[in-house]
Amino acid sequence: MEPERNEVHQPLLEPIQDVKGSTSTGGHGGSVELEMVLSDTETPYMRRFWLASKIELNLLFKLAAPAVMVYLINNAMSLSTRIFSGQLGNLELAAASLGNSGIQLFAYGLMLGMGSAVETLCGQAFGAQKYDMLGVYLQRSAIVLTITAIPITMIYVFSRPILLLLGQSPSMASAAALFVYGLIPQIFAYAINFPIQKFLQAQSIVAPSMYISAGTFVIHMIMSWIMAYKLNLGLLGASLTLSLSWWIIVVGQSKYIMMSDRFKDTWTGFNSKAFGGLWEFVKLSSGSAVMLCLETWYFQILVLIAGLLDNPELALDALSVCMGVQALLFMVSVGFNAAASVRVGNELGAGNPKAAAFSVWMVTGVSFIIAVVESTIIFSMRDVISYAFTTGETVANEVSDLCPLLVVTLILNGIRPVLSGVAVGCGWQAYVAYVNIGCYYIVGLPLGFLLGFYFDLGVKGIWSGMIGGSGMQTLILLWSTFRTDWNKEVEIATKRLNKWEENKESLLKK
Template sequence: MGSQDDQLHTPILESMQRSSSTGSTFESSSELEKVLSDLQLPWLRRLRTATWIELKLLFRLAAPAVLVYLINNAMSLSTRVFAGHLGNLELAAASLGNSGIQLFAYGLMLGMGSAVETLCGQAYGANRSEMLGIYLQRATVVLTATGFPLTVIYVFAKPILLLLGESSAVASAAAVFVYGLIPQIFAYAVNFPIQKFLQAQSIVAPSAIISAATLAVHLLLSWVAVYKLGMGLIGASLVLSVSWWIIVGAQFVYILISDRCKYTWTGFSLQAFSGLWEFLKLSAASAVMLCLETWYFQMLVLIAGLLKNPELALDSLSICMAISGLLFMVSVGFNAAASVRVSNELGAGNPKSAAFSVVLVNLVSFIIAVIEAIVVLSLRHVISYAFTGGATVAKEVSDLCPFLAVTLILNGVQPVLSGVAVGCGWQAFVAYVNVGCYYVVGIPLGCVLGFKFDLGAKGIWSGMIGGTVMQTLILVWVTYRTDWSKEVEKAKQRLDKWEDKEDQPLLKD
């Protein structure tokens, strides 16, 4: 047998093996494109068949993704609960450290991690499997480097909080809590690229199982550290950091031993250190896009503290934001699913499937959001009693529930469209849209309604809803006007740009 023939046939055999190892995802994706392109089928039957195929693909991604985000939130929430049992000062410190400083790092790292989501998703759809591992490593390098300046912010947490007007006692306690979260920064730097690497391959269930198991370990370790060892706030935050590193380690072990990652992870490579500047620019655009969205409604609470009766406004808004934040995890799960589905289809060269996926994921998420809004409105008079027994706060929450319902409905569409943007690589464009709609229109309009027209929290929230509506309408219009065949070509050009020449196979289609 000739060695030249062996060399020529090896890439073809490897490509066939890779396609087989990806399971039913590629098969279903290809089947979806065939169904949508088959004009001989009756329109209704074509729609019904395509919807069934897409729903199976969608919920296989979205359900575990929602679970992962809910569990990760539950770990952070349980840490605050343990801190709260130490005393009111400790609860305030943990809440401030978590909402003020840790949330900033979380949003920044998660946003930067979405860059690898675009590239990995499109590379996987194009069956350029070997590049996923390179993208994963590049993202980890960039995010780890970002972790060092973030560490400086954590170290100087106390003077920063004092500068923001917090009391010396709360700032000191919050700083202690934040010090224990420093290892968590670098866990984020590794976890988010790994998470996006797995999601791009429609591998989501293992992450959900790992997160659920880690939550149980986290609760046990927190109980031991806080109550048995008496480590206080620093113990609670250190356990949270350890728990995140457990998730990172378990997911990486899965990558190493799983046959599903056999061709996407081929080992460590020095190529991870090439093209870092371009990767940093894409990551920065992703981070700005997500952070502007994350911080937007945090500003609502901050501005409400300047109202005439700030305590009542803050209590009622914090309850509404807690409910919104919990249900927002559902939208985040669909955001991840939309990003994966669109990037995979674009990478695979399936424009009809990409467009159909966009429509269906938005429709499903919107229906779920409407159901959430109806439930909230039906429970508007009693929902606050899950958080506090105050009748005054309950009445204020009841008055704010219509605004909460509108926000929930918008959250059924807006985050999903952001996921579509990540799948297409539109992060920089969406960042500009967010700045204009949120910070040039939404917040100023809210301040005018809240303070000038004396509408209080309702006015502030109304203005910010206006900004979200404007942003959503712009994204809907841009998505509607998208030429998906051109997006397929752009995805191919992006992959050709990012793929290292020495990594390309010997034979190409």
């Protein structure tokens, strides 16, 4: 039976102390105001829309802008590592690209996906004002991800035979494996960083992460230059520097959480309760991991398949440039993905169905407009963007030829990741995982093989087929989101938080 609106919203009408210590209506004054504006049927529709847009855009950009910068800077560190490698030679550029896209993205997708469980639980718990649970979720996730990192390390250790098994040439596999060995410490940095990142984002505290990442990026550039050129450590030096930079970010953010008064309600120190309920957390994390991994691995497979084409070095170099640009701009979408997840999770946890729905469409629209602008700029620079990576004219021509496909991918990226963020905020990870399997691996991948090899369209055919799968997934997520009953989603969020609260209480009694 659907709860009455008064039952859902009554707790929000009582002023309480928020996590920063200031008194506000439910600790989320803007959210409450947004729900009130959207519920005021006596106000003309256009005025309601205008007022609601002002409130939501203010909330959105305070969260999305620093989140975008964090993801851009973190990706720029990886991108700069490949650029430093590319200046050593075309083989080194191809090896760094293969090691990054063929091996490292496997760990990135798995760990980030598992960390998304924290995003769902912390976002909804913060909206429901169950602040003490955020620190427990953070620690529980860090434990699960650190344990997961151990078997992943074996993939890195045996990366050379794995790449040979996948059909890569011995010289390419050896060079890529050397690059990957230096990334092993990065796996464990992921295990700590992603839960911390989601913990901060759930509270709309992102700016400190931006400053820490920006400072680390400066250090990273200096160390990369020293390791690659002054100490002549080549690919291994470049990747070891990247690992060290990620650990600097982890230490910086950890110190900030432990020392700042902003977290006095959400971080109460290390707690033995984090070791309880791990299996339930693993199950939720697994659904998140499958959802994101299926997306991350999809374009990872594109790079691996390109290595099987005639003249694979040229194909990999051109794809490395395109994927580097795509990955960098994708961080803008990932920033909005985080904003969508937090906004929707907070609103559902707070019992604001109208505000949740409005947030979804507002963040999707803004992200799409930005993606169109990005695509226009990239297309106008299609003849010169490759020179940031390598000086080869042949690669530049190939990149220019692939640029229309890059533009379509960028436009889809303006919508698809945001809707995935909505799914995380709502806890739909398992559903999206099934959609991804169907669209990516039953439609997109076979279509890419057909166009690329049977019709002899090469890398353009492979990429075109995979765009078909991405487009189908985007349409399905748009349709599913449009049909969502947001009142029902509020009920589901309440039940989920009550379940985890019961788990905590049972642990306290032991």
